[in-house]
Structures are given as structure tokens and as C-alpha cells.
Amino acid sequence: MQGLITLKSRHEQNLMREAGKVVAGCHEALRSFIRPGIRTIDIDQFVEDFIRRYRMEPAQKGYRGYPFASCTSVNDVICHGFPGEYVLQEGDIVTVDMVAVHKGLHADSAWSYAVGEVSETARRLLDVTRRALYIGIEQAIPGNHISDIGHAIQTYVEAQGFSVVRDYIGHGIGRQMHESPEVLHFGPPHRGPKIRKGMAFTVEPMVNVGTYETKLDPDGWTARTADGSLSAQYEHTLIITDEGPEIITKQDGE
Numbered sequence: 001m002q003g004l005i006t007l008k009s010r011h012e013q014n015l016m017r018e019a020g021k022v023v024a025g026c027h028e029a030l031r032s033f034i035r036p037g038i039r040t041i042d043i044d045q046f047v048e049d050f051i052r053r054y055r056m057e058p059a060q061k062g063y064r065g066y067p068f069a070s071c072t073s074v075n076d077v078i079c080h081g082f083p084g085e086y087v088l089q090e091g092d093i094v095t096v097d098m099v100a101v102h103k104g105l106h107a108d109s110a111w112s113y114a115v116g117e118v119s120e121t122a123r124r125l126l127d128v129t130r131r132a133l134y135i136g137i138e139q140a141i142p143g144n145h146i147s148d149i150g151h152a153i154q155t156y157v158e159a160q161g162f163s164v165v166r167d168y169i170g171h172g173i174g175r176q177m178h179e180s181p182e183v184l185h186f187g188p189p190h191r192g193p194k195i196r197k198g199m200a201f202t203v204e205p206m207v208n209v210g211t212y213e214t215k216l217d218p219d220g221w222t223a224r225t226a227d228g229s230l231s232a233q234y235e236h237t238l239i240i241t242d243e244g245p246e247i248i249t250k251q252d253g254e
């Protein structure tokens with residue numbers, strides 16, 4: 001998404017913070033809701049009800065024709081998985097991605113969950129991907145370049161023996177769900193736009209056990225790892241302040 005990077009006013013920031021709190025609260029509630037035996041469509045209903053209870057809207061529903069309030073991406077699905085009749089099994093991992101819009105302002109967060117007990121590899125993938133998110137966020141300070149975020153993420157993830165997805169990236173956010181700048185999770189540092197106070201953008205690394213290459217299902221949305229390996233994702237929305245990145249989708253205990 002190219003174009004001007006909009007700086008958010010104090011009023012816009014406050015509306016985004018309110019939306020961020022609801023998204024974070026929904027993820028906190030999903031920790032105990034997600035368990036073996038529930039369907040991914042049950043997660044979607046939970047997300048939609050939760051956001052609407054706060055008089056906000058699930059912004060993904062209808063976005064470019066996307067049919068659901070959430071994306072539920074199981075195992076080898078990287079992102080944009082359709083909720084449906086699939087019943088979660090012990091050992092699965094599932095990423096739930098959601099966006100709340102409040103009086104025109106958006107907040108976006110995706111989180112991966114273990115369903116019951118998961119394999120050692122799955123556990124390590126979740127830990128590395130979540131750690132990668134925060135390693136990226138640490139770089140989101142005024143004066144750094146946006147590309148410093150992705151460089152730090154890629155360096156860490158590859159040292160752990162996993163790969164970073166290149167086909168899906170983070171993005172500016174505010175009055176639109178997707179704005180400038182593009183936030184890559186890989187690549188060289190010190191390139192492109194500088195990070196400034198008042199910017200708002202997501203950091204949302206998707207990490208695969210095997211190849212970083214992706215393939216798209218015939219539904220035109222569901223993105224999978226090309227080799228069928230597991231994939232995880234953690235995403236926060238940030239507002240840049242003088243003090244550094246403020247995580248507006250921060251969850252309790254995180």
C-alpha cells in the first residue's frame with residue numbers, strides 16, 4: 001500500500017486505543033474459549049459478538065469481499081483462513097486475526113493459540129514467532145527506519161531455524177485498515193521511510209517451520225505454506241510516541 005503516511009491526531013489515537021482495548025480483550029477471552037472440540041466458525045461468532053458488544057464493528061467482514069469477522073488459520077494455513085465447520089483437534093495451532101473499527105478508526109491484532117497439548121515443534125514455533133513480534137517492536141522507535149523492524153525479525157527467526165513469510169506484510173493503519181507504510185518482516189535495515197511520532201502501523205510476522213513460500217487455495221483467500229509445514233503469526237497495532245512504540249492491542253499478562 002503506497003501513498004502518504006498519515007500522522008494520527010490525539011483524537012484519532014484515542015479512538016484507536018479504544019478499539020485496541022476491545023481487540024486485546026477479545027484475545028484474552030479466546031485463551032479459554034479455544035479448546036479441542038470447538039469449530040472455527042464458533043471462534044468467528046465469538047469474535048463478532050465480542051466486538052459488537054462494545055458498539056464497534058468487525059472491520060474484516062465485507063472488506064474486499066472477505067466474508068467473516070475473523071480469520072482462523074489452522075496448522076499449515078498462514079493467514080486469511082475461512083472460519084467454518086472444522087472442529088479443532090488436540091495438537092492443532094490456530095491463528096485468530098481480527099480488526100475492530102470504532103468511529104472510523106481501526107485496531108488490528110492476530111494471535112496464535114495452541115489447542116490442548118501441542119508438539120515440541122509447534123510449541124517452539126509459537127514461542128519464536130511471538131518473540132519475533134516483540135523483537136521487531138523494539139525497533140519501532142522514532143528515528144529508526146521501518147525496515148529495521150523486519151531486519152531484526154528475519155535475523156532472529158532464521159537463527160532459530162525457521163523462515164519468515166514474504167508474501168504478506170504489516171501495514172499502516174488508521175482511518176483505513178491498510179495504509180502506508182508497508183512493514184516488511186524481512187530484508188536489509190536502514191531503508192525506506194523513517195519512523196516518526198504519530199505514525200500507526202502493525203507488526204505481524206508470519207513464521208513457517210519449513211519454506212517461506214506460500215500457495216493460495218481456490219477460495220482466493222486461504223494462504224498456506226507451500227510445503228505443508230506449520231505456520232504461526234502474532235500481530236500488534238502500534239502508535240509511535242516520543243517514548244517509542246505504544247502497543248495499543250496489548251493483552252493482560254503480555
Ligand code: MF3
Pocket residue numbers: 059060061063064066070071080097098099108109171202204235
Ligand atoms: N487483519 C489482516 C491484516 O493484518 C487483514 C485481513 S484481510 C481481511 O492485515 F480481508 F480479512 F480483512
Ligand code: CO
Pocket residue numbers: 097098099108109110204235
Ligand atoms: Co490483522
